[in-house]
Amino acid sequence: MCAGCPHRGLFYVLKRNKCTVLGDIGCYTLGAVQPLGAIEMTLCMGASIGAVHGFNKVLGKESESKTVAVIGDSTFMHSGMTGLANVAYNQSNSTVIILDNSITGMTGHQQNPTTGYNIKGDPAGKIDLEALCRAMGFNRVRVVDPYDLKQCDEAVKEELAAKEPSVIISRRPCALLKYVKHKAPLSVDTDKCIGCKSCMRIGCPAISIREGKAHIDKTLCVGCGVCSQLCPVGAFGSAEKEGA
Ligand code: SF4
Ligand code: SF4
Structure with missing residues (x-):
């Protein structure tokens, strides 16, 4: 992953907490490789959420306390929403982490329905991820800054311990976006x-x-x-x- 990648801190926290991480398709799939080595499984676009739901239904508490799904904002828009609705509707105690880097990283910075712009860069409808998750029936929706390891650690521990499904939105724009201002090295x-x-x-x-x-x-x-x-x-x- 690139220097300053917003996904790095979150993956480090998941690894440190010995989580079983069910991944998805995007630049963040690189969280599977060393030294982070945080992702156990990646199947196809949107599969992370169906997988965490299935793991938790079959394995119960043993899985609920340590298994998470990770999915990027763009992949979530593409094919993650149906899985999340299923988690809420069929009530598995699952923790889903949306890695919101405010762009489609893997394929070259295309816009997506959460960014407020269409593919041509013109203003377009902007889906509010927090509001969407709440509308699906999630009571526990929280936003963390993946550059803040302590904040991420607390959120992961608390949501895995919670007795109901939850969504963590790990939000920070891709470090390669032109509008992102970098700090001094x-x-x-x-x-x-x-x-x-x-x-x-x-x-x-x-x-x-x-x-x-x-x-x-x-x-x-x-x-x-x-x-x-x-x-x-x-x-x-x-x-x-x-x-x-
Ligand atoms: S501060 Fe610089 S060296 Fe340290 S993780 Fe961030 S980009 Fe890498
Ligand atoms: S900079 Fe700090 S963490 Fe890195 S090798 Fe040196 S002592 Fe260890």
Whole structure:
């Protein structure tokens, strides 16, 4: 996944919570590969939600407390809505995570019915995901920022523990969208860095290890700050502040 990808933090949290993650088709299917290795299964477009419903109906509490479906906003519009209606209507205690990066990432940034623009870029109807989920019958609908690992961790734990179906919307626009403003790249204080490689666990292409210490490629880093939340010694700082 790209540097600053909004899906990275959420997948890291799912992996850390030992979740069984049923994936779907999109750029975020890359959450299956190492070092994140977060997705167990991906079948076809929209299948993640039907799968979590089936897993939970068959396996009951054992599955309800650890299994989630992940599906992008565009794929959800394409073929995820019917599965979500089924979860509400046929009442499985399922947790569905919509990865809302506000575009269709995998195929080249096409608009979709949640973005407010049609395929030509002209203004169009905009589906409100939260309102749609509530209209289907979900009482538990919450939005998290995938750059905030603590917030994501709390949401995943609480919704998996809940006794009714829920939807988590992980919302942050794709880092490659032209209108997205990036922060200054981060840098690593090599005097502080102990070379533990904790920051490497998220698989950001901007981070590498040089001579036993973490190194950030400032031409790739967009300053999302996800890596810095994993560092046990606070070795990350802004390259801009340090004049690097
Ligand atoms: S802040 Fe860290 S995780 Fe984010 S793009 Fe830069 S190196 Fe990657
Ligand atoms: S997490 Fe911190 S201490 Fe560990 S390698 Fe990365 S920068 Fe260094």
